[in-house]
Amino acid sequence: MEILLQKEFVFHPEDDRTNRIISFETERNYDHLEFVCEYSPKTISDPDLVAREVQKGMDKSGWTGRKLFPADMDECKVLMNFVTFSLDHEGEYVGCAHRHDPEQVIVISEQGSSRGFFAHKAAKGNWRIVLNVQAAIPEHELTYHLTVIGCDKPAYTYRPFEMHCHTLHSDGRFTVHDLAHAVKDYGYVGFALTDHNTEAGQAELTPELEAETVPAIRGIEWTTFFGHMLVLGCEHYVDWRFALPEDIDTYTAQIREAGGIAGIAHPFNIGAPMCAGCRWDFKVKNWDDITYIEVWSQEDPMVRTKNIMAIEWWTNLLNEGHHLACTAGRDWHCKDSEDVITTATYLGLPEGKVTQENALDALRAGRTYVTLGPTMDIEVRQDGKEYNLGDTLKTGACEVRVDVRLNERRDMWEKWGIEVREIALTGPAGTKKYPYRGDLFCVQAEGDRWLRVELYGDKDGQYGQLLAMSSPVYFA
Structure with a gap:
């Protein structure tokens, strides 16, 4: 700068x-x-000055002697x-x-x-x-x-990923080959392969397939009696089968020691008898070994109660002082039979370079946001320094800058009438919304513990809808 x-x-x-x-x-x-x-x-509202100038304007415009309507008077209350x-x-x-x-x-x-x-x-x-x-x-x-x-170009460029996918190696209907091609067709630059309780499909993620389509993050969805957890990037297999609610910290520590990260999937799915184990019932004590929460699950996420509850829970965890990134995941099992409102998780990557390690680093650092379409370049400035999502600033005043862009993956979302109307800042004290006018949004904010950016607007004929949401910056 x-x-x-x-x-x-x-x-x-x-x-x-x-x-x-x-x-x-x-x-x-x-x-x-x-x-x-x-x-x-x-504006100037001095009544005498306004009256004099309005009269001058009326005289010049040939209005003298004309009847004035209420709408005319409304335009003559202040000078601008x-x-x-x-x-x-x-x-x-x-x-x-x-x-x-x-x-x-x-x-x-x-x-x-x-x-x-x-x-x-x-x-x-x-x-x-x-x-x-x-x-x-x-x-x-x-x-x-x-x-x-x-x-100059920011250190990190945010790129769109699909973070929750299944194939024939578990209960999906995709082959690994077809999934990789579907991901590319939907405009994502990468995806996480997260079959239930197996890593067998990873053998089919050949260099040739990734070169032909997009890079993949090797993962697994731990599908247990007490919750589902997306485990990404482990250097060796970590056994999921015997995890109990009271000892989950032991398992997340093993994931960390294996070089991987853990994210909580769809924490407020209805559990038994609808979907045994789909609801998160583990008792986490060491939140440092949980990297992110899937706050948006499935397509068109904000018409689903479970996602509203997941955002509320994530917000409460942030208020308790935990550092947790947000992700979205379609929980994608098969080709879509009709057009759907898709989500994307954008990860902040060095120079935008898509690799598994860069993606994992972005998640660990909290450089993420979720969106139905519009993208955000977010920067927070304080004392002449520039900060990224996931960074920690000192408590106090800062400047938040948001550049909304409407061109990436546009063919996937513009058909749903998505239009940004407001930019919001949310923190422990609540949410403050500002009108979006198409320019770079820049506002002074008071940082206290954490702060995230949200976009609101139109979607599928509905107004005031949450369209995008970032991971926070933190204050200490």
Whole structure:
């Protein structure tokens, strides 16, 4: 992160309907540029000034003597400053933010820019900003702050995985070959092979198959009398058959010693007699050996009570001080007979490189989020440092930045009318929602114990639906 330009401008009433041009040079390429724009005051409600200016406007517009309707009067209660932002690079028009928000963060990137702007490489060369003063309130000054930040590619790129799959080696209907191809067809870059109580299918994960499709995480779903656990990446087999509710910590320690990780699958499935052992009844004492919780199980997860209960339980565990990542898993057994609302678990990988070890490291570190489609680039800043999901910051103020993107795996989810309307921050004190306007979301937050990001919006004709949710950052 490099500050390329910081400017403060003062506009006077006589600057109404004028342009202010700011040019600057970048000496190298960046992953993206951020333009942080803020001006104040936005509105003035002095009744005498408003009355005078409204009368002037009416006289100029030929409204004198006309009957005014209530809707007319509603538009004449306050005066508004209005400054828009447009951008060129090397003489090429990049776009414009014609929006009334007095605080905006505009992102320019080859991968996708803020709404109103074309995708454009954050390249070296001459950049020109034009501030268009659409309206400057008489008798008052307007202060405009502009900061331009050059940002390099983040250390971790988040990629989509399917984290819970079965084949003919247990109760699935996929061959390993067909599963790998189905995963690729659905736009995932990797998957976890988690057959019930067997690793036999892993022998069919040949280098040729993974090169032809996508890399796999070797795993197993421990399917016991007292709960199901997704065990990934063990260097040797760990026996699952004799685990009891009171001694599960002994088994999770063995998994850790074997180089693997443990995640709790669908903890609030209905158990016996519907599905003996599907509900989580183990008594965990050492939560350090549990890496994640599958908070979303199956397709269209938020129409299922078990997933609402799983999120509530996960939240309570976070409040108790445990560090636990979230995942989603389709519990995928066979080809879909009809279109379904799928989920994805995004894992933060170094340079986006998909390997089993990178995936396991992301889970261990808590670099995960789950989504029905829209993707998130999340960064938390504090004292000039940048933090990733799963990191621990000091308790206190921080800046949360969320860049929502709508292009990855789009053919899998846009048919369901998924549209982001709100960004939310959830922590021990509850959830605070903010409107999503298409720009980089940036807000100051007070960190206490943990904080996660959520997206809400439309889905399949329903409003206010949870669309995505991240693992937390932590505070100590």
